[in-house]
Amino acid sequence: MGKSKPSGGAKEMDPVALHRKLEPIYEMIDGGNNKAALKSIDRELLSKFPAMQIGRVLKGIVLQRMGKDDEGLDLCESVRLEGPRDDTVLHTLSLFYKNTGRTEQTTAMFEAAAEAQPRNPEYLRSLFQSYARDRAFVKQQTCAMKLYRLTNDPKHIMWAVCGALLQTRDGGESVDDDDDAKRKRDAALLQLASTMCAKLEAGGAVRDRETCLVYARVLRESGKGEKALELLESPLGERCVPMPAERRRLCAAQASSLGPRFAPRADEHWRAVLESAPDDWEAMSAALDIAMPGTIPAVVRAPSPPAGGAFARRQA
DSSP states (O other): OOOOOOOOSOTTSOHHHHHHHHHHHHHHHHTTOHHHHHHHIIIIIITTOTTOHHHHHHHHHHHHHTTOHHHHHHHHHHHHHHOOOSHHHHHHHHHHHHHTTOHHHHHHHHHHHHHHSTTOHHHHHHHHHHHHHHTOHHHHHHHHHHHHHHHOOHHHHHHHHHHHHHHTTTTTOSOSTTHHHHHHHHHHHHHHHHHHHHHHHHTTOOOSHHHHHHHHHHHHHTTOHHHHHHHHHSHHHHHHSOOHHHHHHHHHHHHHTTOGGGHHHHHHHHHHHHHHOTTOHHHHHHHHHHHSTTOOOSSOOOOOOOTTOOOOOOOO
């Protein structure tokens, strides 16, 4: 258990005294001494302050670890429905739900906390993470934009971009009547993601490897493969992906995906990889494929992953 600052929820107890009582309880829980922890919680906290939220949550955690799941859940749910009164209670309660696999309650709890304090970035970040675990990508994107408007931190724009990108997963692979609508929706999402990335680039906020690769992926998946290659070959791509062999490999993979017209550029990049790593079989095999089109390799190689990765195709 983390040694958090003392919890509210028991205004009658002096914070210093509460902290002194919580320290040994945390140590007992961390050490797996559940029976002693339960006795201490009842004796030191709940016997005098039965409504104390942190005491009830800690008791719920201990009961769950002792196999009394229903009793532990009842205690923690009662606190969640009341509304955690401080960060210590909130995050200790989220630990209980995480350990018991109850993601819906975690999400509901952080939604309530973010609604009560909409200008608290910590609550919004926790809510974003909950949406990510729940695969609620639309809400994830919306939450990221709220964070950006609150903090003006460019990384939150990239969180929104990733949320939009994840919504397009498996787009256009089915043959349902809704295919056309889904393709249009995915195209709109990718256009939005591309626009957000372009604004970040214009503002000088594309400064790290992850941002650059996500940007390249958005361009690729929105049908702007040549622009993705230009990004990777540019001075910006060189700054964001400083390892020459890695950047050249990404450039080669992107050029190869653009068809025969870009084969010379792909070959140039693969040969550059071989200059720094002469024993790189993937680069050698790819260069030979370009130099001798139509030949069959003795060993079939898996294609190099594109910049920013790609979604695995789901089995039908």
